[in-house]
Every structure is written in C-alpha cells, then in structure tokens.
Amino acid sequence: MIERADQLVLEFVSKVADAAHGRLRPEQRLDYVQRLRASVERARGGSEDARHVAKVIAGFGTPDDLIDREIRRLAAAEHAVQPTAHQAAQPVGEDDTAVFPVVVDDGEPRRGVPPEVADYRRPPPGVSHGRRIARERISRQADRPAPLTRLRRAAMAGGNPMATGGRDARTIFLNNRRETLALVLLVVAGLLVPFRLATVAIFPVPGIVWAAAALTLLSCQGWSFSDRLIGLAAPVVAYAVGGVLLGAARSEGGGVQAFMVSFHNVSGVLFILGTAAAVSWLAFRLLDPPP
Structure with missing residues (x-):
C-alpha cells in the first residue's frame, strides 16, 4: 500500500500528541497540536506528493524535540508574565x-x-x-x-470521515489514479457493447477493453482481493449465466439457432447491467472502505 500524504501528516501529529502526553496540560497539548498541524499544512503548500510531505515533516524535527521546545517556550512566557502578576497582587492604597x-x-x-x-x-x-x-x-x-457542490456532498454522504480525512470524492479519486483508471475502463467496456464494432482477430472490442480493465483492477491496492473479484465477476456472470437463462426462456424450445439469437439479444444488455453494478460497488468501497 502506497502511503498517502495525508496519512503521513496525521501519523506525525499523532506521534507528537503522544509525546506531549504527561508533559503538557490537556489544553496546552490540544493548542500545540492544532498549531503544529496548521504549520505543517502551510509548509506542505497543498502538495499531495508523499515524498515531498515526508521531507517537510522531517524538517520539523522529532516529536520529543518539538515538545521540549514548546515546554521552554511556555516556561519563558510564564516567566515574562510573573512581574505583571506580582504588580497586580500588590494591595491598593x-x-x-x-x-x-x-x-x-x-x-x-x-x-x-x-x-x-x-x-x-x-x-x-x-x-x-x-x-x-x-x-x-x-x-x-x-x-x-464551487461547482457541483451538492453532487460532491451527496457522493460523500455515506463516507467514513476517518478513512477519507474529510476530503470529497474528487480528491479520493485523484489520489487513487490506478483505481480510477480501472473504473473508467470498465465503464468504457460497457458503453461499447451497443456498438457493432469489428472484432480484433476473434475477440470483440468490449471484451478486449474488459480484459485491460481486469489487469488494471488486479494490480490495484485500494480494494481487497474479494472486492476485486466481485468487480471482475459481476459483468461476466451477468453476461454468461444471465444470458443463458434468459436466452433459454425466450427461445421457448425453438432449437439451438433460436437460443443463440435470444442469447445474443439479451447478453449485451446484461453485461452492461453487470458492469454498472461492479462499478457502483467498487466506487462505494473506494469512498467508504471497510475497517
């Protein structure tokens, strides 16, 4: 699994918060963690490159060094406030x-x-x-x-905030480019079915595109292996099993020729429906992955 830039920031801030436990008061710890997160985000400059973010985080130092500097800063600030507090404690004549x-x-x-x-x-x-x-x-x-704000909010309505980091669907798909490419290839394979394209050797064009989607999908790390199998099997099962059942029901015992005609008429539609189900399932699992 390739480390994401946001995960690196969250892990770094969590380590600093753990290092501050027992050394800073709860309100000091919360305030410092918020200021540190803001500083990291400013230094990061919105970059999604994990290597660049790792270099930025390394420039801040170790969590123990950061807590030591914060303790010294708080001690200096408290020492500077003591004369004012001493003057305020003097009795009024x-x-x-x-x-x-x-x-x-x-x-x-x-x-x-x-x-x-x-x-x-x-x-x-x-x-x-x-x-x-x-x-x-x-x-x-x-x-x-922002354009399509309502659509993006609807896409994230069931998202897990701990898994998505509060980002919208657009950011998640951009950070998972290989998974997005696999979904696009599946959609293209389904959309090419209604067109009567010439075969390449003996293979239909939608089948070739589906094979490319299958290879891309198997190499993705954003889904579990079972989810990838579901995404690959749904169009094939709908095409083969559904086509055979509906073809046999529509042919009504008219022989092999009638069965083949019926199978050819319904199998393409079932392949499109299976592809739509697979894409919907994979997109849902990408937006809201299992724990």
Whole structure:
C-alpha cells in the first residue's frame, strides 16, 4: 500500500500528541497540536506528493524535540508574565484608584477605554488561527461557490470521515489514479457493447477493453482481493449465466439457432447491467472502505 500524504501528516501529529502526553496540560497539548498541524499544512503548500510531505515533516524535527521546545517556550512566557502578576497582587492604597482589566474577545479594544488602562486578553494562537481560516473559507465560498457542490456532498454522504480525512470524492479519486483508471475502463467496456464494432482477430472490442480493465483492477491496492473479484465477476456472470437463462426462456424450445439469437439479444444488455453494478460497488468501497 502506497502511503498517502495525508496519512503521513496525521501519523506525525499523532506521534507528537503522544509525546506531549504527561508533559503538557490537556489544553496546552490540544493548542500545540492544532498549531503544529496548521504549520505543517502551510509548509506542505497543498502538495499531495508523499515524498515531498515526508521531507517537510522531517524538517520539523522529532516529536520529543518539538515538545521540549514548546515546554521552554511556555516556561519563558510564564516567566515574562510573573512581574505583571506580582504588580497586580500588590494591595491598593487609599489614594490609589483600582482599575479592573477589560477582557475583550480577540484582543479588539473597547470603545472609550484608553490603551494604557485596558488589559486585552487574547485567545490562544491556535484558536485565533482557526478562526481566521474559517472566516477566509466562508468568505471564499460566498464569493465563488464551487461547482457541483451538492453532487460532491451527496457522493460523500455515506463516507467514513476517518478513512477519507474529510476530503470529497474528487480528491479520493485523484489520489487513487490506478483505481480510477480501472473504473473508467470498465465503464468504457460497457458503453461499447451497443456498438457493432469489428472484432480484433476473434475477440470483440468490449471484451478486449474488459480484459485491460481486469489487469488494471488486479494490480490495484485500494480494494481487497474479494472486492476485486466481485468487480471482475459481476459483468461476466451477468453476461454468461444471465444470458443463458434468459436466452433459454425466450427461445421457448425453438432449437439451438433460436437460443443463440435470444442469447445474443439479451447478453449485451446484461453485461452492461453487470458492469454498472461492479462499478457502483467498487466506487462505494473506494469512498467508504471497510475497517
């Protein structure tokens, strides 16, 4: 199985989260993992190349080194805040005026409050970054809606989010190009059946295309072996078994010639139906693979 770029990122972030267990508080651990994931995605630049993503991840260092640097950063930040906390703990004299800090979401100043009086409390960096990304995505979708959004959402309605990583059907098919090629060849083999094409030697053209789809399908790693057998057997079984049964029923004991005519009339349609069933099953298993 070829490692996917998204899987490399998730595995790296999971290892860092495991290394932070017991060394950072839960809220610190969650905030750091979110900021690290965002940093990796920015450095990755949207690349789907597993080798490039592996090089990007290697540049961040080992999980233990990352946690050590985060602990030192938190210690330095806490040390810098201690003088301010010490001043706030001093008792207020009779001639002093008590000033209460102003807590404002996202650090936005309140109207009428001088900057030297207001104590602006900012959310953690990971929260601010997540809010900024959410605002950008909402504004981008409002300005330019993506084409076929409803169709793509419908295709992913039954998808497993842990297996798909939250991606849509288009991304999954692009990341599984060999599997997509096998599905396309199966569809082409079914679509060529109604056309009366000349045979190549003694082989019909749809059969040659199906053979190419079979070879491609057997070399795919995105499906289990049983799923690949189902995808290959469905058109053949529908063509052979269904054609024989329906041909015999339609010929009504009219002899071999009548049976062959009936078989020829119904077997092509059954092959198309079997191909449609195989493609539907394989596409479903690719979008929502078994655990």
